Amino acid sequence: MLESGKNVKKENIIINIDRSTNNFNYYGEKVLKNTENKLLEERLQLKKKYEKCFKVISPFQKYPIPIFLNHKPKIVGWCLIYEDEKGLGTEGIVTNKKVKRRISQGRLKGFSITGIAKITQCSICNSKFTECNHIPGKVYNNKECVNKVIEADFVEASIVKEPVNPQCLINMEL
Numbered sequence: 510m511l512e513s514g515k516n517v518k519k520e521n522i523i524i525n526i527d528r529s530t531n532n533f534n535y536y537g538e539k540v541l542k543n544t545e546n547k548l549l550e551e552r553l554q555l556k557k558k559y560e561k562c563f564k565v566i567s568p569f570q571k572y573p574i575p576i577f578l579n580h581k582p583k584i585v586g587w588c589l590i591y592e593d594e595k596g597l598g599t600e601g602i603v604t605n606k607k608v609k610r611r612i613s614q615g616r617l618k619g620f621s622i623t624g625i626a627k628i629t630q631c632s633i634c635n636s637k638f639t640e641c642n643h644i645p646g647k648v649y650n651n652k653e654c655v656n657k658v659i660e661a662d663f664v665e666a667s668i669v670k671e672p673v674n675p676q677c678l679i680n681m682e683l
């Protein structure tokens with residue numbers, strides 16, 4: 510709390526930051542203090558649901574990887590992820606009718622692939638990104654620093670409303 514009033518000297522003002530509101534759950538929602546156990550339980554449940562999804566075998570031989578909606582463990586389609594000279598690409602089939610409709614209406618248009626970076630490289634000094642002090646987005650000697658992912662482990666693929674990468678859009682053939 511900030512005390513108000515003209516008699517309060519500057520050095521006497523104490524800003525009390527309430528850290529209880531600084532916790533966020535997996536979906537970015539605020540959580541209250543002392544909910545760590547609940548949070549942990551939620552995470553375990555989520556993990557279990559994902560594990561269940563990954564045990565489902567695709568009905569399409571060509572598309573073995575499940576597609577989720579908004580990074581939540583519910584399968585809405587199947588895809589194949591490949592890499593070519595343009596980067597990562599994907600093709601697949603959306604099996605969920607509601608999701609299909611929302612894509613055709615332009616309400617869902619992005620695709621997002623989650624991976625865990627195993628090897629990354631700094632574009633300035635070429636060392637492992639975790640081992641140097643360069644900051645991505647900053648310019649050093651007219652060269653912008655980029656954190657390049659050399660190798661990553663695939664985690665999941667999702668259809669999303671707004672992709673982090675604006676170039677990652679869905680093309681639907683009806």
Ligand SMILES: [Zn+2]
Nearest residue numbers: 631634641643
């Ligand atoms: Zn560096």
